Amino acid sequence: MAAALTLPAMPVQAADIPGTDEIVHSANVEHVTNVPKPASIAATINTDIAFQGDYAYVGNYGGFSIYNIKNPKKTSVVSSVVCPGSQMDLSVYGDLLFASVDSSRNDDSCSSVGQPASVKESWEGIRIFDVSDKANPKYIKSVETSCGSHTHTLVPDKKRHNVYLYISSYSPSASFPDCQPPHDKISIVKVPLKKPTQASVVATPVVFPDGGNETQPGLLVPTSGCHDITVYAEKGIAAGACMGDGVLFDIRDPEKPKVTARTTDPNFAFWHSATFNNAGTKVVFTDELGGGGAATCNEAVGPNRGADAIYDIKHGKLVFKSYFKIPRYQADTENCVAHNGSLIPVKGRDLMVQAWYQGGASIWDFTDSAHPKEIGYFERGPAAEGSGGFWSAYYYNGYVYASDFNRGFDVIKINDWRATPAQKVRFDRLNVQTQGSFTR
Numbered sequence: 001m002a003a004a005l006t007l008p009a010m011p012v013q014a015a016d017i018p019g020t021d022e023i024v025h026s027a028n029v030e031h032v033t034n035v036p037k038p039a040s041i042a043a044t045i046n047t048d049i050a051f052q053g054d055y056a057y058v059g060n061y062g063g064f065s066i067y068n069i070k071n072p073k074k075t076s077v078v079s080s081v082v083c084p085g086s087q088m089d090l091s092v093y094g095d096l097l098f099a100s101v102d103s104s105r106n107d108d109s110c111s112s113v114g115q116p117a118s119v120k121e122s123w124e125g126i127r128i129f130d131v132s133d134k135a136n137p138k139y140i141k142s143v144e145t146s147c148g149s150h151t152h153t154l155v156p157d158k159k160r161h162n163v164y165l166y167i168s169s170y171s172p173s174a175s176f177p178d179c180q181p182p183h184d185k186i187s188i189v190k191v192p193l194k195k196p197t198q199a200s201v202v203a204t205p206v207v208f209p210d211g212g213n214e215t216q217p218g219l220l221v222p223t224s225g226c227h228d229i230t231v232y233a234e235k236g237i238a239a240g241a242c243m244g245d246g247v248l249f250d251i252r253d254p255e256k257p258k259v260t261a262r263t264t265d266p267n268f269a270f271w272h273s274a275t276f277n278n279a280g281t282k283v284v285f286t287d288e289l290g291g292g293g294a295a296t297c298n299e300a301v302g303p304n305r306g307a308d309a310i311y312d313i314k315h316g317k318l319v320f321k322s323y324f325k326i327p328r329y330q331a332d333t334e335n336c337v338a339h340n341g342s343l344i345p346v347k348g349r350d351l352m353v354q355a356w357y358q359g360g361a362s363i364w365d366f367t368d369s370a371h372p373k374e375i376g377y378f379e380r381g382p383a384a385e386g387s388g389g390f391w392s393a394y395y396y397n398g399y400v401y402a403s404d405f406n407r408g409f410d411v412i413k414i415n416d417w418r419a420t421p422a423q424k425v426r427f428d429r430l431n432v433q434t435q436g437s438f439t440r
Helices: 002-009 420-424
Strands: 023-025 029-035 046-052 055-060 063-068 076-082 087-093 096-101 125-130 138-144 151-156 162-168 187-192 200-203 228-232 237-242 245-250 258-263 271-276 282-287 308-314 317-324 340-344 351-355 361-365 373-380 390-396 399-404 408-414
Touching: 023 029, 029 373, 046 399, 055 087, 055 399, 063 087, 087 151, 096 151, 096 162, 125 162, 151 228, 162 228, 228 271, 237 282, 245 271, 245 282, 245 308, 258 317, 271 340, 282 317, 361 399, 373 399, 373 408, 390 408
Parallel strands: 046 087, 046 390, 340 390
Antiparallel strands: 023 373, 029 408, 046 055, 055 063, 063 076, 087 096, 096 125, 125 138, 151 162, 162 187, 187 200, 228 237, 237 245, 237 271, 245 258, 271 282, 282 308, 308 317, 340 351, 351 361, 351 390, 361 373, 390 399, 399 408
16 A cells, blocks of 8 residues: 555656546545436536535536435435536535525526626625425525625524625626725625525625735735635634635634734745644645646646645744645646645544545645645546546545536545544534534
8 A cells, every 4th residue: 555655756657647537546545436417517517515414515517416425335416406607615504505606697596697797787696595305405595795706604603593604705897896896805694594585794894904915926816805714613713715815814703703814925826725623723725826727736836836835823823834735746738736625533633635626636644734745545537528627525424525527426435544533523514614623
């Protein structure tokens, strides 16, 4: 097994690149099953995943699908909802499913079509569905938000009367009536759980009163808001991946988040997402160099760009410790960069599984912040379509679930002593950007 895990770190040769769509993985990883996308949304790409009970909810530019994962080996589609509007970033709470729309539409309906944001009547924001009947989800409410909703993060109310959605969006323009510069803020939607149709925007706190990082050479897009936020509500903290900036927040009052620390990195082009360790003493930020469409996991780009950056939190400040990037070079035709992942719940050890688009799923250990290392992987060879790979790869109740752009929904098993304790940890719900602690 050691040879299988270390060999790919050597300089890549043409013979090392798997064949088109060929599955390869380390000896400690098992491919359990793959479920193709439902026909109704097969033409559009899969995106993020949320979990609750025996079900997984998978976003797609064309809508979303619900999968029964009670028996992971027999994962199956329960229903598929056609409701176009990228990116369809999802979260779930009780009988409610929340979906982000960051593509300007002619109205908020599921039969809408694209319409320029320069048209005042155009819509983008949050859609809310009742998923109490998994076979027949019902669209019950929409909330328009400034510049739409590229991603959102669910923040539970301590009294459990409401949930909040922190809406991340960016790229304002003077020609967009509902997305005016300077944007530099997030929108907060409050959802009364007993009356979700009364959901509304209750605050739009400014994150960057000084405009944020706009002049650093090599930025994909200058800061004009946040791309994604991860909250650790138990500890009253959040981490924002905000285009050109990494941010820490105090969220003890969920309607009034306060910026407590900021940092930049000359090697980062686009701060994309964030993950706390279980102790809340570290944050892993990802850099989406190339915007997810470029080949950045190759020798030419190197190990420090398009990577993860690991920060320790010391006295409330972000202290850089190291970078992590998959050691397996990808072909120059493969879009590959750090993307969405989650902790593997092992107390006392910082383990993570993470999607890298065509770099597949990487299992890695950052217990030593300064010396992270990959301990397992799963990937396919270059996609027949030319672009693809895993958008998200998350650990949930003993298995890794991954949403592939084109190939559908994959179930993966880790057979490694470092991850074995995680098999005893069970969650009733997992919205990965809404972190909760585990004790085992």
